[in-house]
Amino acid sequence: MGNALRYELLGPLRARRGDVEIGLGGVKQQTVLAMLLLEPNRPVAVDRIVRTVWGMQPPPSVTHVVQTYVSRLRSLLDLGRALVSTDAGYLLRVDPDQLDITFFDRHLAAAAQHGERGERVAAAGEVAAALALWRGEPLAGLSGESIEAARH
Structure with a gap:
């Protein structure tokens, strides 16, 4: 950005x-x-x-x-x-791209999509990326x- x-x-x-x-x-x-x-x-x-x-x-x-x-x-x-x-x-x-909460929500949505497709490693990576935003x-x-x- x-x-x-x-x-x-x-x-x-x-x-x-x-x-x-x-x-x-x-x-x-x-x-x-x-x-x-x-x-x-x-x-x-x-x-x-x-x-x-x-x-x-x-x-x-x-x-x-x-x-x-x-x-x-x-x-x-x-x-x-x-x-x-x-x-x-x-x-x-x-x-929306100016807010960390937007990226948090996007990572969680991506994790859910990966989870629905059975892509657990990718889902876990997205959850980890979301959690990394928390300070x-x-x-x-x-x-x-x-x-x-x-x-x-």
């Missing part, structure tokens, strides 16, 4: 451009990004982001804080028009309603 931006959710959240890891800021900002990545190419409602990041006690200026996090993410990751505000919330345009607990270090649901 060369210099394309990639996201890793199968462990602590990471973003990479080529071999360079990009700092994602604090936990709350990372949680906002994780929520957008868990719903790629679909708007995520601001109130859902707020509930996940702050629970039932958001700060008084929460809408502005969310806007600030989104703006910082847009800048840090050079997202430009890929991260937009819509009437329904924030939307992150992501190519620990998915979205480790992040919490909140939507994050916990995705983790399970």
